[in-house]
Amino acid sequence: MSALLQLSGVSVAIGKAHLLEGIDLALDRGQILGLVGESGSGKSLTAMAAMGLLPLIGGRVTAGEVRFDGTDLSTLGEAGRRHLRGRRIGFVTQNPMTALDPVQRIGAQIDVVSRLHLGLDKAAARARTLDLMAQLRIPEAAAVAEAWPHQLSGGMKQRIVIAMALAGDPDLIIADEPTTALDVTVQAQILQILAGLVRDRGLALMLITHDMGVVAQLCDRVAVLYAGRLAEERAVGPIFAAPAHPYTRALTLCIPREGMARGSLHGIPGAVPSAAAYPAGCRFHPRCARADATCRATVPALSALPDGGLVACHHAEPGAP
Amino acid sequence: MTQPLIQLRALTRRFETGGGWFTPARSMTAVRAVDLAIARGEVVGVVGESGCGKSTLARLVLRLIEPTSGQILLDGTDLTALPRAALRAARRRMAMVFQDPYSSLDPRYTVADVLAEPFVVQRRPMDKGAAEAMLADVGLPASVAASHPHQLSGGQRQRVGIARALALRPDFIVLDEPTASLDVSIQAQIIELLSGLRDRLGLTYLFISHDLGLVRYFCDRIVVMYLGAVVEVLPRPDAAPRHPYTQALMQSNLSPDPSRRRAIAPLAGEIPSPFSLPPGCAFAGRCPRASDRCRTERPALETAEHPVACFHPI
Secondary structure: OOOOEEEEEEEEEEOOEEEEEEEEEEEOOOOEEEEEOOOOOOHHHHHHHHOOOHHHHOEEEEEEEEEEOOEEHHHOOHHHHHHHHHHOEEEEOOOHHHHOOOOOOHHHHHHHHHHHHHOOOHHHHHHHHHHHHHHOOOOOHHHHHOOOHHHOOHHHHHHHHHHHHHHOOOOEEEEEOOOOOOOHHHHHHHHHHHHHHHHHHOOEEEEEOOOHHHHHHHOOEEEEEEOOEEEEEEEHHHHHHOOOOHHHHHHHOOOOOOOOOOOOOOOOOOOOOOHHHOOOOOOOHHHOOOOOHHHHHOOOOOEEOOOOOEEOOOOOOOOOO | OOOOOEEEEEEEEEEEEOOOOOOOOEEEEEEEEEEEEEOOOOEEEEEOOOOOOHHHHHHHHOOOOOOOEEEEEEOOEEHHHOOHHHHHHHHOOEEEEOOOOOOOOOOOOOHHHHHHHHHHHOOOOOOOOHHHHHHHHOOOOHHHHHOOHHHOOHHHHHHHHHHHHHOOOOOEEEEEOOOOOOOHHHHHHHHHHHHHHHHHHOOEEEEEEOOHHHHHHHOOEEEEEEOOEEEEEEOOOOOOOOOHHHHHHHHHOOOOOHHHOOOOOOOOOOOOOHHHOOOOOOOHHHOOOOOHHHHHOOOOOOOOOOOEOOOOOO
């Protein structure tokens, strides 16, 4: 049986820049998949590919295929893909301040999604909007629906963006750093709402984040991207307990944990290379303590781990639990 | 007791807005009567959410903005009473590292120009080879000196910002969210760099951050602010919170360990507008322990080994 969202060997280029290479991902209903990696690793581009949004930024899939509910996105026209987005795939952006139209009232911005995608009339759309707002625990929903975006706090705006994503009754939500712009106590509120939607409605959630704390607390599976390639894909438990890829291990060691002694935090030396300067072989080798001649010359293939995960490293740790 | 390096006494800053033809005048107290002593060699963290006044406090301490009232003492000298020339001399001993290394470096300057500027401002001679030594201090190769900021990565830029702060060998550095715009991998590099520099150069830091996990890792003592006021001072980074707000902050900090998953129990409600603070405790509207007294009377920060401003501490 195929997953709700399946990326098989997807490569993406914009112009002459080959930005993603051979991405394999699967996500099912009721599941949260975390997409992690440093800036420039290709997380957002992967999300764009999953939504068929690449033409918008002048990009194209050069190899592999993206399947949503069994349909290859490349066989759909732009109209078909547009119907998919909004109706079956909802999107939550990082910055709610830019996702909302500043000159349209809040309620109208949510209404339009269900009118367009579910064919509801004006009254039914508004009823649905107020219902969604109440589900997202927005107090005084009717009053907020008449408000303008600038009158709301950041956390409240992000709930509105989530309400818009839900208005078409989608099966999949893709959230790109949904809480990065928010304060920590508000972040907790938003994450609780997203996790509740997955649990109660059986939504699939693709969560793009750089925050390993969010990943550890929320996700079922985790895909680690580095410089446009998949480094490791595992269930959340083993990926923290026994990371197979040195990059994954390094990422988990960057975050201070409870009771950690000063001086025991380890950064990753160097920085993610730009697409124009990708090194040969394994792209992580210049920053990797284990790199040898093989890593400098040969691209590591994705191989299966005993627990069903994937890793691309010549010197992968066994990843035993 | 030895004299603290930095001492803040009832430091307060109010901002006024409006007051034009169409907008009524409003005022907010961004920093309210903050008392704090920082010992030489100490790393004091200030943590809180947006609007809590932590960045205003950072700027007040260096007198980059003027306090409405209160005093800032550096080694016993009141900076608020100093005339311009004497203030400039005192500022040689203090420096700041800014949050955003993209906007805190002049794009037209080379790194060498950036590093020379403190010497120009302070009218001090700069030794030949000083720039190379400053870059080496922050782990950058000498070749970076000829680069412009846009040629550097975010982490490299923040290292340049730190080298500039160290230029005149200050005693005291204010770090205003120095890693907030960097990837975690780079954040860890910068924190370890700052930690090593402190040990080697005997620096004293005031570290401003919204990240309680990071502050608990890096700081000796932690000041927690909410809407302009200090609500708690944790005497040790691992001290258990006594203020319900500090506890909520700790519970909102997600542990990077899936084996220690717990239900996310967010605080209800949102931060009230600083322009219309409630009469009592500013946190009362979101606090599970709030009583009638909390809604009418503002709790003061007690003077104790572990001070807290709360009528019902944990």
